[in-house]
Amino acid sequence: MGSMDGRTALVTGASRGIGQRIAERFAAEGAAVAVVARTAEPGTSALPGSIEEVVAGISERGGRAAAIRADLTVPAEVETIVTRAEEALGPIDTLVNNAGVNFYGPALDIRPNRYALMFQMMVHTPFRLCQLAIPGMIERGHGWILNITSKQARHPLGPPYPDWAADGCVPYGMCKSALDRLTTGLAAEVYGTGVRINCLGTSGLVMTPGVAVVSPHTPDNTPVEPDDAMAEAAVVLCNSHADTGRIAYSMELLGRPFPDGPWALSATY
Template sequence: MGQLDGKVALVTGASRGIGTAIAERFASAGAAVAVSARTVDATDARLPGTIGDTVARIEAAGGTASAHRADLAHAMDRQDLIESVLDRHGTIDILVNNAAVTYFTPITEFSARRFALMFEVQVTAPTHLAQLVIPTMRTRGHGWILNISSIAACHPRQPYQPRAMRGGTVYGMCKAALERFTSGLAAELQNADIAVNSLAPNRVVPTPGTVFHQLTTENDPESEPPSVMADAALELCYRPATEMTGRIAYSADLLRELGHPAAIP
């Protein structure tokens, strides 16, 4: 018996990286996983991976998955996504808000269009998707909402390191807003048995995106494997809300706290 047997999970931004790792881990724990992203066909060699690839790997391993294209910058796509998953699987027990659009640009050079897009995808979309799935979760009598955050949500400390000075301010603002949304929604849903948590890696995870933005390299010995985030995400998406909700968690720290065998020393 897997921890997620009989559950349906929707994971956004699941064409590559952390989203794919979480989707595959949830499927291995017994969930039927709906994966969503803009990428249906591979068009950029710098950012390989599609939701079709993710579904194929899950099914090859004996799991159940479905692919749902959606551009989360658009409210209608978000509405259509939830309806599509409900039509296919009948319910949504778990929502993982992982999708992101990121630009690393100094504030003095940041365009209004990019600013609005980042907040739409990383703050407005998770809020809207939560609004859309909560009624189903209330009907089921349980639910789990997990928002994928980043250590960038923390305030830079002096003396400032090069990474803090390279233009990640808006990214950090988005993740800080997402974490405040997490804690607030957890409080609002405390009596509905719907757990709401956020999860960030302790270290940079080597993904096509972070490698593209030169935040790490594929073989960086100081990086965190995507599997650590996936294992931590699972721990936050099956325990009852009475046990674990409102957490602003960090992956390796959480696994160590829980005595998980995959915890990084």
């Protein structure tokens, strides 16, 4: 018996990285999982991983999953995600807004189209998916929303400012700050309905396929986080009946120390 037996989860950005790990862990805990991302098939992205591969792996291990291909920067496609997932697997009672994107560089140099794309994927789309999923959760009397945040959402203390405050992540941090506020605000609005809404971020570097792309832009000497920490923390928060409106970080939530070495470039996913 798993901790999520009989549940149905929807995880965005689940073709690789943290989203894939959360989807696979939820399936191992007994949930049926809608695996959502833009990359449907192997070899159609510059990065490894696809939703078809993730679903195949879950199925091979005896789990139940469905591939839901959608571009999360296109509002018309976002509108269909919850309906398609529920048609395939049944009513959604767990939503993980994980998909993200970052363009590093000084805030004054970020092109408007990139800024708009980041906000669409990491703010507007999670907001809309919450609007689409929460009414059904309220009707059924239970549900869990988990928004994946970042320590980049925190305000840097200064002056003088720490090095990380000028590492080219201002728009990304703005998006994650908005996601944090969405989480706490929605948690307050639906409090007492049985729907719990929380944020979860990494405590350190997670070795995802995207790290090779972003690591040259990030400072040194931050510990590497174990691969399973985010997925384990996600299971904790998506089974809790007490936590809501919480902004948590994986290793701290789990009470786990960082392992001794290796130390690596700092990135937050």
